[in-house]
Amino acid sequence: MNTVIEGFSKLTKEEKIDWLTKNYTKNPESSKKVLKQYWNTESKIQKLHDEFIENTITNYYLPFGIAPNFLINGRLYAIPMAIEESSVVAAASKAAKFWLEKGGFKAQVLGMEKIGQVHFIYKGNRQNLEKYFEYVKPKLISAAKPITQNMERRGGGISNIELKDKTEVLENYYQLHCTFETLDAMGANFINSCLEEFAKVLKVEAQTFPSFAENEREIDVVMSILSNYVPDCLVRVEVNCPIDQLETEEFVTPYEFAKKMVQAVEIAKIEPYRAVTHNKGIMNGVDAVVLATGNDFRAVEAGVHAYAGKDGQYSGLTRAAIEKGIFKFWMEIPLALGTVGGLTNLHPLVKLSLEILQNPTAKELMQIVAVAGLAQNFAALRSLVTTGIQQGHMKMHLMNILNQMGATEEDKKVLAGYFKTRTVTHSTVKEALEQLRK
Numbered sequence: 001m002n003t004v005i006e007g008f009s010k011l012t013k014e015e016k017i018d019w020l021t022k023n024y025t026k027n028p029e030s031s032k033k034v035l036k037q038y039w040n041t042e043s044k045i046q047k048l049h050d051e052f053i054e055n056t057i058t059n060y061y062l063p064f065g066i067a068p069n070f071l072i073n074g075r076l077y078a079i080p081m082a083i084e085e086s087s088v089v090a091a092a093s094k095a096a097k098f099w100l101e102k103g104g105f106k107a108q109v110l111g112m113e114k115i116g117q118v119h120f121i122y123k124g125n126r127q128n129l130e131k132y133f134e135y136v137k138p139k140l141i142s143a144a145k146p147i148t149q150n151m152e153r154r155g156g157g158i159s160n161i162e163l164k165d166k167t168e169v170l171e172n173y174y175q176l177h178c179t180f181e182t183l184d185a186m187g188a189n190f191i192n193s194c195l196e197e198f199a200k201v202l203k204v205e206a207q208t209f210p211s212f213a214e215n216e217r218e219i220d221v222v223m224s225i226l227s228n229y230v231p232d233c234l235v236r237v238e239v240n241c242p243i244d245q246l247e248t249e250e251f252v253t254p255y256e257f258a259k260k261m262v263q264a265v266e267i268a269k270i271e272p273y274r275a276v277t278h279n280k281g282i283m284n285g286v287d288a289v290v291l292a293t294g295n296d297f298r299a300v301e302a303g304v305h306a307y308a309g310k311d312g313q314y315s316g317l318t319r320a321a322i323e324k325g326i327f328k329f330w331m332e333i334p335l336a337l338g339t340v341g342g343l344t345n346l347h348p349l350v351k352l353s354l355e356i357l358q359n360p361t362a363k364e365l366m367q368i369v370a371v372a373g374l375a376q377n378f379a380a381l382r383s384l385v386t387t388g389i390q391q392g393h394m395k396m397h398l399m400n401i402l403n404q405m406g407a408t409e410e411d412k413k414v415l416a417g418y419f420k421t422r423t424v425t426h427s428t429v430k431e432a433l434e435q436l437r438k
Contacts, residue, residue, distance in 0.1 A: 067092040068093060078356060112183075113180070115227040116178045116191040117176060117195070125213075132205075186336065192226055196224050229302070230335075235332070238330035238374075265329075282331070286300060286370070294350035331374055337365050402415060
């Protein structure tokens with residue numbers, strides 16, 4: 001019977017599991033076995049994992065794979081990817097190999113500006129608030145010095161603070177719109193600490209500002225928080241080659257392939273229903289590398305999808321063109337990433353991922369992650385405009401289906417050969433497996 005519990009966080013891990021399985025599972029002993037089989041009991045890793053979040057009872061594993069042969073700005077990479085979806089690593093690897101001898105991927109960081117805001121309500125005269133802002137702005141920067149001094153020594157810190165009037169859309173609503181450079185750090189804690197200091201000073205200094213009337217001194221801070229929308233923390237990635245080099249394994253001419261790729265990209269640009277799935281394919285590559293390197297994939301997802309709708313309609317993020325016999329495929333996406341702080345110093349696999357990537361700076365990681373997204377999208381579009389997505393995807397999914405059905409290793413070997421020339425669906429695999437067992 002489900003029941004309310006007080007003080008759950010104070011229970012030991014064993015006690016949490018006992019309570020959970022007793023109240024929320026049909027077979028407590030079996031459920032405990034499932035949870036405990038994912039514990040790492042032979043090293044200090046488990047304690048480390050337990051302290052990442054609250055109320056930890058076990059670990060949740062994802063496959064950790066490698067997509068090799070990525071040539072980026074003349075440098076060769078093997079890219080780590082953490083993801084559960086079949087065909088993603090294979091598709092990325094295939095795209096990397098396709099472009100390897102065609103010059104590889106070109107990547108460029110266009111900006112690294114990150115944003116935070118202090119949202120507040122002010123009911124006084126707007127001109128007086130503008131005077132106050134000019135007065136208080138240097139005090140805001142000065143008050144944050146204890147927070148920013150280390151970042152400033154490395155070349156980062158506060159880039160600018162602006163006062164924004166939003167009263168046309170929400171009564172009495174203003175904001176401090178603040179920009180930051182956080183170098184190799186993701187910078188969330190740094191930015192939020194600065195913003196909270198700004199909020200304190202903004203409120204306190206208003207009490208003695210001479211130009212304010214008595215009824216104008218109240219500044220009601222609603223919240224101070226960074227934004228995961230970072231349209232000026234931007235990276236551009238591209239591949240290109242003469243059309244006659246676009247030989248594919250499928251029975252289409254290079255020019256026909258290039259033309260269909262351009263058409264597919266144009267459709268995603270103007271059709272939101274297609275654009276969402278198109279961009280999801282990009283994020284298959286992006287998220288897998290973001291997760292493997294200990295970065296915040298939810299923040300990246302939110303920022304990228306907001307960017308896809310920045311012109312008023314949600315749109316596909318990649319672009320393609322044929323110019324003077326050259327096929328070009330590229331995109332620009334916002335990526336706020338870090339290679340120091342957070343899990344990068346704690347999680348052993350994150351450390352190893354960064355080592356595999358040759359210990360990149362934040363700029364270099366932005367380029368690598370964006371390239372993984374572009375490669376994934378190229379691979380998906382290549383399948384869509386030639387053989388169709390299901391042939392490659394379902395063949396990769398075959399092992400998942402067979403595992404669900406309890407197939408033996410011998411079954412898998414036989415059926416992998418059987419389905420080389422046949423369409424893979426759940427029903428066809430089930431039928432083939434039943435026939436094999438007979």
